[in-house]
Amino acid sequence: MFWWAPFLLFQLQPLVDIPDKNPYSSANDIAQGKRLYMGRCAGCHGPTGDGGKGANLAVPKLPRASEDRALYRIIRFGIPDTEMPGSLMDNHELWQTAAFVRTLGRLESAPVTGNAQAGEKIFKTTGGCLNCHALGSQGGNIGPTLTGIGARRSSAHLKAKILDPASSVPDQFRLVQITTKAGKSLRGIRVNEDTFSIQLRDANGNFQSVWKDEIAKLVSEKKTNMPAYKGRLSDEQINDLVAFLSGQKGDQ
Amino acid sequence: MKSAIVLLAAIPLFAQVTHQRLLNAAKEPGNWLTYSGNFAGHRYSPLKQITDQNVAKLQPAWVYQSNSLQKFETTPIVVDGVMYISEAPSHVTALDTRTGRTLWRYRRTMPDDVRVCCGQINRGVAILGDLVYVGTVDAHLVALDAKTGAVRWDTVVADNKTGHSITVAPLAVKDKIIIGIAGGEYGIRGFLDAYDAKTGKLAWRFWTVPAAGDPEAKTWAGESYIRGSAATWVTGAYDPETNLLYWGTGNPGPDWNGEVRAGDNLYSDCLIALDVDTGKLKWHFQFTPHDVHDWDATEVPVLIDADFRGQKRKLLLFPNRNAFYYVLDRVSGQFLLGKPYAKQTWAKGLDDSGRPIRLPGTFPTVEGTPVWPSVGGANNWYSPSYSPDTGFLYVATRESGSVYFFGSAEFKAGEQFNGGGFRSVPGEEEWGAIRAFHPTSGDLAWEYKLFAPPYSGVLSTAGNLVFGATEGQMIALNAKTGKLLWRFQGGGAIRSNPMTYTSDGKQYVAMTIGNSLYVFHVQ
Numbered sequence: 167m168f169w170w171a172p173f174l175l176f177q178l179q180p181l182v183d184i185p186d187k188n189p190y191s192s193a194n195d196i197a198q199g200k201r202l203y204m205g206r207c208a209g210c211h212g213p214t215g216d217g218g219k220g221a222n223l224a225v226p227k228l229p230r231a232s233e234d235r236a237l238y239r240i241i242r243f244g245i246p247d248t249e250m251p252g253s254l255m256d257n258h259e260l261w262q263t264a265a266f267v268r269t270l271g272r273l274e275s276a277p278v279t280g281n282a283q284a285g286e287k288i289f290k291t292t293g294g295c296l297n298c299h300a301l302g303s304q305g306g307n308i309g310p311t312l313t314g315i316g317a318r319r320s321s322a323h324l325k326a327k328i329l330d331p332a333s334s335v336p337d338q339f340r341l342v343q344i345t346t347k348a349g350k351s352l353r354g355i356r357v358n359e360d361t362f363s364i365q366l367r368d369a370n371g372n373f374q375s376v377w378k379d380e381i382a383k384l385v386s387e388k389k390t391n392m393p394a395y396k397g398r399l400s401d402e403q404i405n406d407l408v409a410f411l412s413g414q415k416g417d418q
Numbered sequence: 419m420k421s422a423i424v425l426l427a428a429i430p431l432f433a434q435v436t437h438q439r440l441l442n443a444a445k446e447p448g449n450w451l452t453y454s455g456n457f458a459g460h461r462y463s464p465l466k467q468i469t470d471q472n473v474a475k476l477q478p479a480w481v482y483q484s485n486s487l488q489k490f491e492t493t494p495i496v497v498d499g500v501m502y503i504s505e506a507p508s509h510v511t512a513l514d515t516r517t518g519r520t521l522w523r524y525r526r527t528m529p530d531d532v533r534v535c536c537g538q539i540n541r542g543v544a545i546l547g548d549l550v551y552v553g554t555v556d557a558h559l560v561a562l563d564a565k566t567g568a569v570r571w572d573t574v575v576a577d578n579k580t581g582h583s584i585t586v587a588p589l590a591v592k593d594k595i596i597i598g599i600a601g602g603e604y605g606i607r608g609f610l611d612a613y614d615a616k617t618g619k620l621a622w623r624f625w626t627v628p629a630a631g632d633p634e635a636k637t638w639a640g641e642s643y644i645r646g647s648a649a650t651w652v653t654g655a656y657d658p659e660t661n662l663l664y665w666g667t668g669n670p671g672p673d674w675n676g677e678v679r680a681g682d683n684l685y686s687d688c689l690i691a692l693d694v695d696t697g698k699l700k701w702h703f704q705f706t707p708h709d710v711h712d713w714d715a716t717e718v719p720v721l722i723d724a725d726f727r728g729q730k731r732k733l734l735l736f737p738n739r740n741a742f743y744y745v746l747d748r749v750s751g752q753f754l755l756g757k758p759y760a761k762q763t764w765a766k767g768l769d770d771s772g773r774p775i776r777l778p779g780t781f782p783t784v785e786g787t788p789v790w791p792s793v794g795g796a797n798n799w800y801s802p803s804y805s806p807d808t809g810f811l812y813v814a815t816r817e818s819g820s821v822y823f824f825g826s827a828e829f830k831a832g833e834q835f836n837g838g839g840f841r842s843v844p845g846e847e848e849w850g851a852i853r854a855f856h857p858t859s860g861d862l863a864w865e866y867k868l869f870a871p872p873y874s875g876v877l878s879t880a881g882n883l884v885f886g887a888t889e890g891q892m893i894a895l896n897a898k899t900g901k902l903l904w905r906f907q908g909g910g911a912i913r914s915n916p917m918t919y920t921s922d923g924k925q926y927v928a929m930t931i932g933n934s935l936y937v938f939h940v941q
Contacts, residue, residue: 204785256825256826361891
């Protein structure tokens with residue numbers, strides 16, 4: 167289940183010469199790059215590159231890959247200590263994929279219609295977002311940190327997550343319920359698990375660790391602690407919130 | 419003077435490791451003389467000081483830390499109080515089994531641009547006479563003095579610049595050192611070699627991929643056999659009665675693009691049986707004709723003599739990476755039985771000759787085709803174990819799939835020649851198990867479920883124990899029932915096989931965890 171599992175098997179060879187500019191970016195290369203992208207990249211980055219599990223690629227300037235060479239390297243070797251894996255594509259295919267990724271940044275992105283200032287107010291007050299999420303030095307630690315989220319995720323993705331957060335729950339925020347043989351009940355976000363034990367972070371932020379042979383029942387919930395804001399906030403308020411979050415481009 | 423006498427009494431005199439000793443390894447269970455513990459690939463020990471009754475008290479006796487951050491896959495060899503291990507990339511260290519102190523070290527300087535698909539690693543050494551043998555990732559075979567580590571000879575097996583490397587533990591048989599080659603992701607022409615143990619001269623070479631004009635060349639479209647791979651990177655088995663060497667071969671090249679190499683692609687993904695004196699092929703059996711999923715048949719063959727459907731036969735057991743379990747007659751190569759032992763979605767089954775009946779829509783595509791088992795397979799290079807006490811075959815089994823990609827396959831010498839790739843199946847909850855099988859039926863006797871697919875082998879002992887590992891933890895199970903009896907969190911990924919030996923008459927169990935070798939005992 168872990169994304170790094172393939173690396174047990176294959177190590178990517180170091181490369182010798184990478185040109186600065188993409189040598190394969192004709193219309194045919196881009197068309198082939200699209201096919202490669204759809205198979206290997208779209209699962210995380212989305213068919214139009216606007217993110218999901220992976221980063222938003224539908225931006226005019228990729229933060230880690232403004233140069234072609236850097237983009238090639240990332241596709242080939244991945245990004246260490248992130249979920250972005252490397253690829254075994256050959257040289258030509260890597261450049262074709264890179265050529266297609268560049269076109270994603272030239273797509274018209276969905277316009278952000280909301281008012282960011284109004285969105286900030288909702289974020290910090292009525293929305294209750296800081297109860298769980300961190301934004302710079304403020305906020306909680308129950309949910310994913312939102313510092314710089316506007317650089318990583320598209321506005322469309324952010325909107326979809328606010329409306330229906332259960333639609334995709336990242337592995338590291340999976341909610342589990344445990345009933346021990348001694349009758350104790352625990353619920354929290356799974357932070358680690360193996361054959362013999364499981365570790366949770368409960369609603370109070372405390373770590374809980376349980377041996378599996380002491381567990382009577384272990385249920386993995388297909389949901390998240392985050393409430394769905396569909397119906398809780400008006401369409402306008404949600405657009406405001408999205409506008410605010412989309413503006414969070416870097417560390418504060 | 420008195421202390422000198424004590425010293426002599428404590429360290430047994432070094433006796434040469436003859437072929438006779440290797441043949442009769444079971445008569446000296448305190449030593450571990452070959453990669454799999456015996457020639458039959460059993461990875462079983464008759465030692466029984468550590469048992470299902472006391473294994474709960476197993477604890478580290480000493481730890482050896484390797485300075486390499488590469489994967490640590492070695493199986494130690496132990497001879498009369500000395501342990502010989504290989505370390506990544508191709509170093510060898512001799513250790514005192516009592517204390518873990520180093521006796522000598524061989525450190526090899528490597529070129530900057532070593533070409534290996536999957537890490538600069540080594541799975542262990544062989545010993546014969548007074549020499550210790552190691553294959554190197556720059557594709558040499560080196561003989562070291564067992565007492566000093568001094569290089570006695572160093573033979574070039576192949577050129578690393580073209581992607582040839584050696585990661586396999588050599589096998590010493592009679593007066594020869596058998597060594598396989600890796601490089602199945604580089605479009606090499608695979609082979610299995612035998613070298614004269616004393617001089618390092620090539621005795622024979624068996625090419626696993628044909629040359630122009632060979633009958634097998636017809637199983638490859640055009641001249642695609644030239645880059646056919648079929649590497650030999652896992653230590654095989656030997657039967658003195660048939661005088662045959664049994665060795666698995668790897669994937670055809672390129673891995674995932676089969677279009678450029680239409681045909682069965684002999685002898686990729688085969689079990690080959692070679693006369694150990696001449697290297698001549700006696701028979702072969704191909705598990706996955708025209709493989710397009712990288713399912714190397716480089717697993718450890720297990721040789722047993724048993725009743726099969728009422729007839730006493732010499733059998734070869736083979737839990738394959740392709741998720742089918744095979745039983746072959748090892749005299750003739752006849753297919754006797756084959757059935758899935760893990761989830762697979764690529765074949766309807768096997769026909770009477772053992773050939774898979776492929777399901778449509780299972781070949782890699784540019785967009786990706788999900789197929790079970792995964793590229794890592796239901797089993798891989800790490801060792802199974804056979805216990806004559808329980809009669810079970812133990813296999814660390816992986817339950818996972820991959821999305822397989824088809825890609826272009828332009829060959830450039832020394833660069834990877836993959837023709838595609840793979841990724842994990844989105845949303846799949848992979849898992850694994852240590853399974854015990856009835857070897858002649860392939861029926862499951864028991865399983866111990868693992869949270870993640872394992873990447874390490876198993877050892878069975880006469881103490882009614884099976885040792886294995888998962889997720890950084892070494893474990894011991896009841897060999898008859900599969901019940902968990904002991905575990906130890908070693909804090910690092912385990913990609914190796916356990917082994918056991920005695921020092922001063924006391925039993926130890928050893929396995930690498932992370933970048934350290936752990937040696938356990940019951941105090």
